[in-house]
Amino acid sequence: MKKILFFTLLCLISLSLFSQKIYDFNENCKAAYSEIIKLKLSTGQQRIDKERQQNPNNLIPEILEGYIDFFTLFFNEDPVEYTARKGNFDRRLSIFDSGPENSPMYRYCKALTYLQRAAVRIKFGERYSAGWDFKKANSLVKDNRSKYPSFLPNNMIYGPLQVVIGTVPQGYKWITSLLGMQGSVSGGMQLMNNFINSDDPYAKLFADEATFYYCYLLFYIENKPDEVFRLIHSKKLDVVNNHLFTYLAANLSLNSKQNDYAGKIIQSRNMSPEYLQITAWDFEMGYVKLHKLQLDEAIKYFDHFITNFKGKFYVKDVLSKLSWAYYLKQDQANAEKYRLLTIKNGSTDSDADKQAYRNAKKGVWPNQTLLKARILSDGGYQKEALSMLQGKTVANFPKPEEALEYNYRLARIYDDMGRDDDAIRYYQEAIRLGKDRTEYFAARAALQTGYIYESRNQKPLAIAAYQECLDMGDHEFKDSLDQRAKSGIARCNGE
Numbered sequence: 001m002k003k004i005l006f007f008t009l010l011c012l013i014s015l016s017l018f019s020q021k022i023y024d025f026n027e028n029c030k031a032a033y034s035e036i037i038k039l040k041l042s043t044g045q046q047r048i049d050k051e052r053q054q055n056p057n058n059l060i061p062e063i064l065e066g067y068i069d070f071f072t073l074f075f076n077e078d079p080v081e082y083t084a085r086k087g088n089f090d091r092r093l094s095i096f097d098s099g100p101e102n103s104p105m106y107r108y109c110k111a112l113t114y115l116q117r118a119a120v121r122i123k124f125g126e127r128y129s130a131g132w133d134f135k136k137a138n139s140l141v142k143d144n145r146s147k148y149p150s151f152l153p154n155n156m157i158y159g160p161l162q163v164v165i166g167t168v169p170q171g172y173k174w175i176t177s178l179l180g181m182q183g184s185v186s187g188g189m190q191l192m193n194n195f196i197n198s199d200d201p202y203a204k205l206f207a208d209e210a211t212f213y214y215c216y217l218l219f220y221i222e223n224k225p226d227e228v229f230r231l232i233h234s235k236k237l238d239v240v241n242n243h244l245f246t247y248l249a250a251n252l253s254l255n256s257k258q259n260d261y262a263g264k265i266i267q268s269r270n271m272s273p274e275y276l277q278i279t280a281w282d283f284e285m286g287y288v289k290l291h292k293l294q295l296d297e298a299i300k301y302f303d304h305f306i307t308n309f310k311g312k313f314y315v316k317d318v319l320s321k322l323s324w325a326y327y328l329k330q331d332q333a334n335a336e337k338y339r340l341l342t343i344k345n346g347s348t349d350s351d352a353d354k355q356a357y358r359n360a361k362k363g364v365w366p367n368q369t370l371l372k373a374r375i376l377s378d379g380g381y382q383k384e385a386l387s388m389l390q391g392k393t394v395a396n397f398p399k400p401e402e403a404l405e406y407n408y409r410l411a412r413i414y415d416d417m418g419r420d421d422d423a424i425r426y427y428q429e430a431i432r433l434g435k436d437r438t439e440y441f442a443a444r445a446a447l448q449t450g451y452i453y454e455s456r457n458q459k460p461l462a463i464a465a466y467q468e469c470l471d472m473g474d475h476e477f478k479d480s481l482d483q484r485a486k487s488g489i490a491r492c493n494g495e
Contacts, residue, residue: 021057021098023105029060030205036067037208039243039276044068059099062092063109070116075278077123077311089117104148111140111157123313125349137161152200155191156210162188163217166495167487185221185490192217211235212248221487223451225256241270243278250284257380257416263288279309283318291379293372295325313353315346320356327365328372335365355440355476367402373409382416385409404433408441412448420452431468440476443469447481450488459492466492 025033032047045068048061069085072078096109118133138161145154165183192214195203203210211231219228229252231237237245246269253262266281266288286301302318302325309315323338342360346353369388377385389410397406411426427445434442450465469485472478 021059021100022055023060023099023103023109024055024058025060025105025205026051026055026058028054029058029064032061032064033067033205036064036071037244038241039071039278040272040274041068041071041276043274059096059105059109062095063112066092066113066116070120071276073120074123075276075280077309077313079124079310081310082120082124086117086120089113089120104144104151104154107140107144107147108151108153108157111137111144114140115157115161122349123311125312125347134161138165151202152195152198153202153206155195156206156213159188159191159195160213160217162191163221164188166490167221167483184495185487186495189217189222208237208242208244211237212244215248215252219252219255220484222491223454223484223488225252228252229256229258239265240268243269243275247278247280251280254284254287257378259288259291259379259381279305282308283314286318286321288379290321290325291375291381293328293375295329299325312347313350316342316348316353316356316360317346317350319345320360323360324366324371324375328368339363351477351480358438358476367397367399367405370397370402370405370409373413374405377409377413377416380416382413386413386417389413400433401437401439404430404437404439404441407433408445411445415448415452420456424449424452435472438475440478440481443472443475443478443481446472447485447488450485454488454492463489463492 028047028051032044032051035041035047036044044064048064051058051061065088069088073082073085092113093110096106096113099106099109114133114137118130118137121127121130121133137157141154141157141161144151145158148154162183163185166185166188167183192210196207196210196214215228215231218224218231232239232249237249239245239249246265250262250265253259253265262284266285269281282301282305286298286305289295289297289301299322302322305318306315306322319338319342323335323342326332326334326338339360342356348354348357369392373385373388376382376388389406392406394403394406397403407426408430411423411430414420414426415423427449430445431442431449434445446465446469450462450469453459453462453465466485466488470482
């Protein structure tokens, strides 16, 4: 009897040891992660399936599948996919609870899952729930940093969280106040900079993902677009075969007025069907063509985006641009059609969509000369934009909103051409004309003035300009402009 009991106990112990869950980022998992981060999701899934067969107790495949869910939902915003996949986040969190708590991967995987779900929830309009997920992610990674200070992947989460929390615009301030979250721009950026330049094995493994986050923070929070593109070129980021980098480079090129470079990147990407099919390429190519005033081509790409995109972010923005394109083609019937669709379709969750909705509701068509100058200037074609306004004065634009835009547009053109004194002069006039209006021109003029003074190391003047931007009331793009102004003040104060 004793022998039987001993044998039974031995079997139970062996079974327990055999079934113990582990976090093993082995070579197969690293290969799967490498494919997924390039947006080759199906190839990554095949490697995950192989790992599950070979090592059924390894929990790393769960976090890898989390990336697949995240990228699929974040980029395509398909509500049907969301219904099918949203339960995976809760299931994954429960599975991680079965893993060993004495591993730094335990809290890290949970924090990353909460962070991914928060970003997805924002896309689907669940802001309050997203706020709590950010809170949980922040708490978990702070705890993990305390318990495992040498585990560097903590900083890939904690760094961006610190930066974003430190620059939360007024419209979202209630979330951080409610959840008791505090951040630091300089501290978060330093963590990220150290991480992407570290020789730590995990830092090398997660280098592409960390670089993606760092570039966006550097571009929008630190206002260092030149440094971003130096990094892209110096690190020789693969913008052809890594679609995450393709998106990064194309998107930031468009937003830094490098229109031709953006178009080249999009058209040169690897077109293999292995990659996640996203409508962002049509969205971005539509802008590339619009900025060149190639209106028929812009309409084709924007229309393809609207037809195939299942989400709501930037739908109003694109419909508005379609109405512009038809308006400039003198096709008033279609211009009116897309203006009405701008009001009806999409959401107002992004600042661009809010502006599109407001403009459509006003029912007033923009001055064609100013509109063409704006479109060309936004693409980086400053000489062509300036030629549109050559010989014009404020007298040519008798409407108050047109006089405001005329001064702002000249200022932006001169700013981009390096004619700082001319830019400041016209920015100041735009601020005078528009500080009590709802258009974004005056607030953006104050922000750009701050950038100029900051680049000259005239920090008190820069802070005053940034504060002027913050002090302006409700206007288009308020959340994003306020965030940039707050970031500017933090930089000038060394915070």
